[in-house]
Amino acid sequence: MPGEKKHSKKREAILAKIRSMKTHPSAITVYEELRKEIPDLSLGTVYRNLALFREEGKVASVGVVNGQERFDGNTTEHTHFVCTHCGDVMDIDAPLDAHLKEDVASRYGIAVHSHRLTFFGACARCVRS
């Protein structure tokens, strides 16, 4: 019957790779990393599976940095810092008020599904230079 999902080694490998990387990689970075282990892997497959994982909630989007979408295998809500000098993305421990989401939803009559808090600036390394 149509619509069923099949098992795929490459799909598994892509998800595992994203989850193992703490750099919040772009599709191209995931592709380049994986190619070391799986020489026959195409960029299209990485894009297709990242889109799938995003829909399934298995990965989160950190947003677009320097024209490239960056992904996060950690889907728990947390904050990010983006270095506008080198493009590095790091996790930040700075949770939003737990009630803010519901508060905003009820005040504006909207349905809030997620939020994204990002700080921008210069990372420790770039600050020194």
Add this chain to the structure above:
Amino acid sequence: MPGEKKHSKKREAILAKIRSMKTHPSAITVYEELRKEIPDLSLGTVYRNLALFREEGKVASVGVVNGQERFDGNTTEHTHFVCTHCGDVMDIDAPLDAHLKEDVASRYGIAVHSHRLTFFGACARCVRS
């Protein structure tokens, strides 16, 4: 002497238009709106001036929504809501704790220049359908 900025009617018009729009428009939307008043205006000029305004801090980027960067003529720090159904962007009154930025900066040894808080979900209109 080189490096000086010259006055330009089109540049003025682009900035005025962005400031008058509350829809957080993309470059293309600004272009289409302005073309009604200024038939000889090129998209490249809109892109060039938006980039300039962003560098000068005269406009802010709301981030990329459905592949298009969205801009905001209101550069005071505030929160946004993005409807993932229709792509609408609206302002939200939900300020971050004033100390959070400095707090994060000192805790991580980074320089924080700005931040962006965005909620995602379905707007009032899309919630109904």
Add this chain to the structure above:
DNA sequence: ATTTATGCAAACGATTTGCAATAGG
């Protein structure tokens, strides 16, 4: 006169997509 701003079209780069071939169940 000198330098910046613009229009136009070509170039670019990330992402998406069509299709024939391959792998999963």
Add this chain to the structure above:
DNA sequence: CCTATTGCAAATCGTTTGCATAAAT
């Protein structure tokens, strides 16, 4: 077998850029 997945390459689409011309000072 039958359907989903992949590789490949071409197509898309937002954005950037080079260059000759126009506008600003």
